[in-house]
Amino acid sequence: MAEKLKELKEKLAYKSPHVWDKLDEDEKKAVETISNDYKDFISSSKTERESAENICQLLKARGFHPESDTRFFRVFRNKCVAAIVAGRKPVYEGVRLIASHIDSPRLDLKLHPLLEEEEMAYFKTHYYGGIKKYHWVALPLALHGVVIKNDGRTVKISLGEEANDPVFTVCDLLPHLARKVQGEKKLSEAIPAEKLNVLVGGYPLPDSEEKDRVKLAVLKLLHDHYGLVEEDFISAELELVPAGPARDVGFDRAFIGAYGHDDRICAFTSLAAILNLEAPPYTAIAIFLDKEEIGSDGNTGAKSRLLEKIYYDILKTLGVTVAPDTVLEMFYRTKAISADVTAGIDPFYAEVHEKLNDARMGHGVVVTKYTGHGGKYGANDAHAEYVGWIRRILNRAEVVWQAASFGKVDEGGGGTVAKYLAYHGMDIIDMGPPLLSMHSPFEIAHKADLYMTYRAYKAFFEAEE
Ligand code: MN
Numbered sequence: 026m027a028e029k030l031k032e033l034k035e036k037l038a039y040k041s042p043h044v045w046d047k048l049d050e051d052e053k054k055a056v057e058t059i060s061n062d063y064k065d066f067i068s069s070s071k072t073e074r075e076s077a078e079n080i081c082q083l084l085k086a087r088g089f090h091p092e093s094d095t096r097f098f099r100v101f102r103n104k105c106v107a108a109i110v111a112g113r114k115p116v117y118e119g120v121r122l123i124a125s126h127i128d129s130p131r132l133d134l135k136l137h138p139l140l141e142e143e144e145m146a147y148f149k150t151h152y153y154g155g156i157k158k159y160h161w162v163a164l165p166l167a168l169h170g171v172v173i174k175n176d177g178r179t180v181k182i183s184l185g186e187e188a189n190d191p192v193f194t195v196c197d198l199l200p201h202l203a204r205k206v207q208g209e210k211k212l213s214e215a216i217p218a219e220k221l222n223v224l225v226g227g228y229p230l231p232d233s234e235e236k237d238r239v240k241l242a243v244l245k246l247l248h249d250h251y252g253l254v255e256e257d258f259i260s261a262e263l264e265l266v267p268a269g270p271a272r273d274v275g276f277d278r279a280f281i282g283a284y285g286h287d288d289r290i291c292a293f294t295s296l297a298a299i300l301n302l303e304a305p306p307y308t309a310i311a312i313f314l315d316k317e318e319i320g321s322d323g324n325t326g327a328k329s330r331l332l333e334k335i336y337y338d339i340l341k342t343l344g345v346t347v348a349p350d351t352v353l354e355m356f357y358r359t360k361a362i363s364a365d366v367t368a369g370i371d372p373f374y375a376e377v378h379e380k381l382n383d384a385r386m387g388h389g390v391v392v393t394k395y396t397g398h399g400g401k402y403g404a405n406d407a408h409a410e411y412v413g414w415i416r417r418i419l420n421r422a423e424v425v426w427q428a429a430s431f432g433k434v435d436e437g438g439g440g441t442v443a444k445y446l447a448y449h450g451m452d453i454i455d456m457g458p459p460l461l462s463m464h465s466p467f468e469i470a471h472k473a474d475l476y477m478t479y480r481a482y483k484a485f486f487e488a489e490e
């Protein structure tokens with residue numbers, strides 16, 4: 026009887042295996058190889074601009090060329106990239122699109138950032154995206170970004186990543202004096218945004234009667250090194266991000282800890298998938314978007330008409346005559362993945378998770394039918410037919426995947442670019458690896474999930490049906 030029940034369970038019940046139980050030794054080596062490549066990528070891709078630049082470099086190195094009509098790419102405002110591989114079938118029969126985002130939560134400099142208090146110089150900041158402000162105090166920060174000078178020249182800055190570079194930091198109050206001003210407040214109010222000021226200097230200029238001698242000394246250094254004057258900050262995009270490279274985590278090195286897994290882990294794995302693509306059945310697009318973390322607004326975000334521009338551009342490049350409804354038809358026949366991370370179950374915060382329906386670390390790429398919050402509000406909610414198709418191609422390619430949603434109903438929620446791309450008429454579903462500590466300065470991904478995410482995206486691009 027016991028045998029019979031076991032047999033029945035085997036036949037009927039759903040089981041989500043651990044990726045590690047499904048891999049042979051060669052595949053386990055492949056996990057380590059792609060993890061190392063990814064660590065290199067994410068350690069040098071600290072901003073959307075740096076990510077876009079690195080993506081373009083990797084595309085060029087693998088034979089993608091802006092002038093080609095089979096493997097080509099486009100860059101938009103230095104913050105968005107679209108990589109395209111022409112398919113064997115005519116492009117109007119359908120497109121396979123994977124959309125990720127390359128912006129991450131961080132501290133942006135204000136327009137007038139520099140000030141001096143108590144003979145110390147500080148940068149004032151405005152945080153970007155959903156951060157827990159207490160994460161951003163008392164840790165080493167690096168400064169990345171660009172400054173557009175009055176004469177139009179661009180000055181690039183990346184300071185704080187090399188071993189000998191100085192770093193920057195937001196100071197926190199010592200516990201001895203923090204009992205009332207922080208300890209008695211709600212966590213979300215203990216560190217107000219206007220206290221996220223970054224320490225940038227402490228030597229005063231000598232022999233000066235001037236006020237603000239430390240601030241002036243910092244301005245002089247910035248002028249000597251980068252040719253900057255204070256007004257240049259107004260036309261700059263300078264971001265403070267956690268300093269230092271991605272690291273292996275755990276005795277067994279099963280995890281990667283890094284800033285910006287959300288969503289550069291999906292950017293990297295979808296890039297790897299399209300880099301390795303040769304003559305796919307359908308035209309494949311990997312698009313790397315900006316501004317997801319602040320609602321996908323702006324002309325580099327998923328809410329813009331950028332995607333239409335890309336589709337017209339592809340038609341032109343492939344020499345297809347465009348009728349008034351060609352692009353609309355193409356959108357309608359597009360199958361898409363919103364490549365984004367999701368929350369992995371944190372065993373010590375079980376109260377926010379729904380264990381049957383949330384994602385497990387190490388159990389593979391996560392297929393998320395709907396995101397949104399309370400009553401599926403703001404969700405794309407992929408159609409069952411499309412989920413069925415996705416399920417079939419993943420199973421056929423022997424990808425280890427799991428289906429999950431995002432915490433308990435009414436606990437919170439979140440969104441991705443899925444609903445903005447669905448607006449164009451395409452079928453789209455969320456798919457990506459689970460993370461721990463998402464939106465923190467040190468997010469955690471499981472290497473086996475990284476590998477399966479890559480395998481899933483590749484299977485999607487290569488699917489014949
Ligand atoms: Mn994301």
Ligand code: MN
Nearest residue numbers: 287288318464
């Ligand atoms: Mn996010």
